[in-house]
Amino acid sequence: MKKALTIALAAALAGGGMMAQANQQGDWILRAGATTVDPDTDSDDIVLPGQEIGIDGPITLEADVDDDTQLGIIPVYMVTDKFAVEVLAATPFEHDIAAEGKGEIQGLKLDAGSTKHLPPTVSVQWYPRGGQDGWQPYFGIGVNYTIFFDEDVDNELKETLGVLIPGVDDADLDLDDSFGLAAQAGVDIPFGEHWAVNLGVWYIDIDTEAEITAKAGGSQVAKVKFDVDIDPWVYNIGVAYKF
Ligand code: NI
Numbered sequence: 001m002k003k004a005l006t007i008a009l010a011a012a013l014a015g016g017g018m019m020a021q022a023n024q025q026g027d028w029i030l031r032a033g034a035t036t037v038d039p040d041t042d043s044d045d046i047v048l049p050g051q052e053i054g055i056d057g058p059i060t061l062e063a064d065v066d067d068d069t070q071l072g073i074i075p076v077y078m079v080t081d082k083f084a085v086e087v088l089a090a091t092p093f094e095h096d097i098a099a100e101g102k103g104e105i106q107g108l109k110l111d112a113g114s115t116k117h118l119p120p121t122v123s124v125q126w127y128p129r130g131g132q133d134g135w136q137p138y139f140g141i142g143v144n145y146t147i148f149f150d151e152d153v154d155n156e157l158k159e160t161l162g163v164l165i166p167g168v169d170d171a172d173l174d175l176d177d178s179f180g181l182a183a184q185a186g187v188d189i190p191f192g193e194h195w196a197v198n199l200g201v202w203y204i205d206i207d208t209e210a211e212i213t214a215k216a217g218g219s220q221v222a223k224v225k226f227d228v229d230i231d232p233w234v235y236n237i238g239v240a241y242k243f
Helices: 002-014 155-164
Strands: 028-038 060-065 068-078 083-090 093-101 109-118 121-126 136-153 170-175 178-190 195-204 207-216 219-229 233-242
Touching: 028 083, 028 195, 060 109, 060 219, 068 093, 068 233, 083 136, 109 155, 109 170, 121 178, 121 195, 136 170, 136 195, 136 207, 155 170, 155 207, 178 207
Parallel strands: none
Antiparallel strands: 028 068, 028 233, 060 093, 068 083, 083 121, 093 109, 109 136, 121 136, 136 178, 170 207, 178 195, 195 233, 207 219
């Protein structure tokens, strides 16, 4: 990440004069880059089914989701010199999901599964320097729809469920799609008439309900549901081309 940033800034500075023309009404800008989704996960307690609940209560876990980087494709249309509409699109992200122990089993980490997702986000943006040459900072607010797919359960979780509930030999994971708000800031630093280095950051409210289904011989024997707030920071480092 740091290396990519250094290269990007060096390219912008080597470009010398801020030759780019001002953003103007009717311009299209296409940004592309390395887009990282870095979840700031907050999960409900997860009580796996099949536990004999003793005097101390059940053993609980919580979900943790790792980060992933994909190719971001981010078109922008300048509706006026200072206001634009932007769409954040990317190749599908894939995240590993862990279940981490709480209380007396703190420190225990179980590989729970993985999911792919697409988080299209549409934002309205304000360019305070719109209509002027040179660097273009921007701020935006928008809506996100995240589609989860190809959810997969890791063998470690399947085996754990098999110990808790004799006969369980398989499990499914399902994550509900999420609709929420997004906020962002970024900058285009021009190097040439059409090109710029782009740095952008979004905070996206992505909340999902997860469902783990334990199965024995193909039929469902137990189910557990819990809410997970994924609420990622999303970073883009790349280039922008203005048409
Ligand atoms: Ni949230």
